[in-house]
Amino acid sequence: MKLNPAQQQAVTYVSGPCLVLAGAGSGKTRVIINKIAYLVQQCGYKARHIAAVTFTNKAAREMKERIAGTLGKGEARGLRISTFHTLGLDIIRREHKVLGLKPGFSLFDDQDTLALLKELTEDELLEDKDQLQQLIKQISDWKNDLVLPERAQRIAQGEKEVLHAELYARYRDHMTAYNALDFDDLIMIPTVLLSSNQAVREKWQDRIRYLLVDEYQDTNTSQYQLVKQLVGERARFTVVGDDDQSIYSWRGAKPQNLVLLGKDYPNLELVKLEENYRSSGRILKAANILIANNPHVYDKTLRANLNYGEPLTVVTANNEEHEAERVVATLVRHKFMNHAKHKDYAILYRGNHQARIFEKALMTNRIPYKISGGTSFFSRSEIKDIMGYLRVLVNPDDDNAFLRICNVPKRGMGPATLEKIGRLANRKQISLFAACFDPEIEQALPPQGAETAMVFTRWLVELGDRAQRGDTLEALKEMIRGINYEDHLYDTSPSPKAAEMRMKNVSELYRWITDMLEGDDLEEAMTLAQVVTRLTLRDMMERNNEDEESDQVQMMTLHASKGLEFPYVFLVGAEEGLLPHQSSLDEGNVEEERRLAYVGITRAQRELFFTLCKERRQYGEQLKCEPSRFLLELPQDDLVWEARQKKPSAEQRQQTGKSNIAMMRAMLNKK
């Protein structure tokens, strides 16, 4: 577990700003962990004065676990390891008074935002369907560039932008009324606050004396500024990143921030980690040669520490069904020959829709697989329901949450009733929840409706009070019991089995909540309000050890594979128009696609297979496919193009493919 000289340098350079260019598989997390330990144990930093920032909760959790194994319990006390958003949330929570926010604000996720904007724009731009998407993007862009509504209205150019700016202002006002924030606010608000308020800035600069940032190439403008404000003149920080693995520019990441940093901090120390400990020599060579086709600000070549290894294989299939069959056949044969496990294999693809066909092929061959990504836990309706209830408990003014849950399970507060409540709320400029409490509700609704609304909201207020007073767990239990949620699930699910599944999800969520309320070694106990916002940030303790133990073929998009590694990788759909994706080609952004291919290639430890089709159905039309230009850019001496006969006779090949599988299976079963 020794560090190589470059790693050592990255760890021990602490006197000023430091940029670590960390190639794939070069041990960057180890550098971050070691650096934190070094700062605490050698440089006399208190852990509570150090913060490390990541982009995903998963990365943050991993880092926390690894640091817990490195530092003593006392030594690690107060160490901040979190995502950008959680750090922002922390700052907002502690400064909510200065910001004029009530505690217990709601956090809107994308769907909440969409719902609110849809409502706000009903009159203005209903004609265009993607207008709304444009508006959402525009607002998000403004926030990420730290542009407040007032300034947006001043700088807006053209009719559309002026309208967008006005809607942005209206959106902000509504969010204030709901006492709600969105994800972008979690970065923008602290950044604006820190840059405009000297006292607060100094307080936080004193609190965070050393800052580390992971995956720096993924930062956007507001995140860049947040870092800048936090580190101040002293500029004691380390950022770690790899411009070759920047694959998120389409959602606002600015890899140029790596360059900007050198300009903002002329004394920036640059350390390159170029020793790769993950992949075979051939795989690395291929990756290096491929990425050399991209322009680079900082040159970097990964050096292999492992054997040269097997050649890379290119498998050509007739169509996408055939591709899946060949992958499965190759996988089964390979697994048998190498005594490997299912989980040693990954199938990586450009788009989620590609997964389906592989899923089918794996299923018919009874091969266990796991698809990462797709519909997340938190977009499940049962989870959204329960979260809705919790949000209303914490913040009754959260109309979105109220709308979601007020008639789930059905309690006679349907559209007609809501419409009337909504009118009252609108007239008095209060939230829906508050309207149910208003004396005028009795005139607004028929007696029965008014009764239901009042009983329901009073019950919630009472529960909310109880939760706040500290009897949180009991209040929660009573809530789930009180709404008869289990019955509701059995009533609304297509099968009892599905209902059971959903109830299991609810229990899982309940367990997370209880855990978070109580706290543990790594996390302090939280209030219900904190739990709700953290859950909206998807920041829960994922204790799914099952996943690691289970032996399944891994399937995911290339994007989702970043940061992971697998002994054997299938990079499928290596075709023009798919791996350099057509839409990227249209936008003239081949480079990002090349980086995506680079990320895919560098996931492989021992062997790498590419597959492509000669023909592929797209939008119901049979299209001819050309091999990806990236395949042609690779060193051909290290590639084996397998089975490229002119007349393959699809049926025959399918036959042999299948009988191969059957044969292997028979042999495996005997053993």
Added chain:
DNA sequence: CGAAAGTGTATTTTT
């Protein structure tokens, strides 16, 4: 309220 017909959409996704 639930089934049936209609509609929209096919790039990547976190927080």
Added chain:
DNA sequence: TACACTTTCG
């Protein structure tokens, strides 16, 4: 084309 999601109708 194929599928998910929405709306409509009985």
